[in-house]
Amino acid sequence: MxxxxxxxxxxxxxxxxxxxxxxxxxxxxxxxxxAQQEEGGDAQTEEGQQEDSQEGETTDDPSEVFETNCASCHGADLSGGAGPELVEVGSRLSEDEIYNIIMQGQGSMPGGLVSEEEAQAISTWLLEEQ
The missing domain is CATH 1.20.5 (Single alpha-helices involved in coiled-coils or other helix-helix interfaces)
Incomplete structure (x- = not known):
């Protein structure tokens, strides 16, 4: 067969x-x-998450914020890696330009990784590190 x-x-x-x-x-x-959750079916949980994230987001130490959010690409010593070197970024860019890059992103770096206050603090800190 x-x-x-x-x-x-x-x-x-x-x-x-x-x-x-x-x-x-x-x-x-x-x-x-x-779709139901996005329409407000879970609004109470979303409000709680927003409050939690707002409480833990800001810090007064820009070097700590940099270490947490930026050092993995730019290096803890600002020497670069996956991202560009930032050792003398303050001599190449103004504080506003640094702030705009942090908030809006540039190249492969996404924007908005930190709050506006943290971005301002990091910009000032990087400007002083030149």
Whole structure:
């Protein structure tokens, strides 16, 4: 008795199509849940998260903020790495230019990693480090 070599491939294809359909329905349900949460279904939790993040965000020490948010790319000693060297950035850029780069980003650096107050403090600190 001769076997048809197409049957195993047809079974695998049918199982694959069935799995894609099941996963699609599951994803659609998750999308609906996410949309409900964004519309305010979970407003109390969002308010609590905003309060928590605002409480822990600001610090008075710009070198600590730099260490936490910037040193992984620019180096703890400002010598660079994945990001450019910042050793003499104050001699190349003004405080406003440094602030704008921190807030808006530049190149592969995303903007808005720190609050406006922290960005201002880091800008002043970097200007003094020249």
């Amino acid at each position: 001769k076997r048809n070599p197409v049957i195993p491939f047809a079974i695998i294809a049918a199982v694959g199509i069935l799995l894609v359909i099941i996963i699609s329905f599951q994803g659609a349900n998750q999308r609906d849940d996410i």
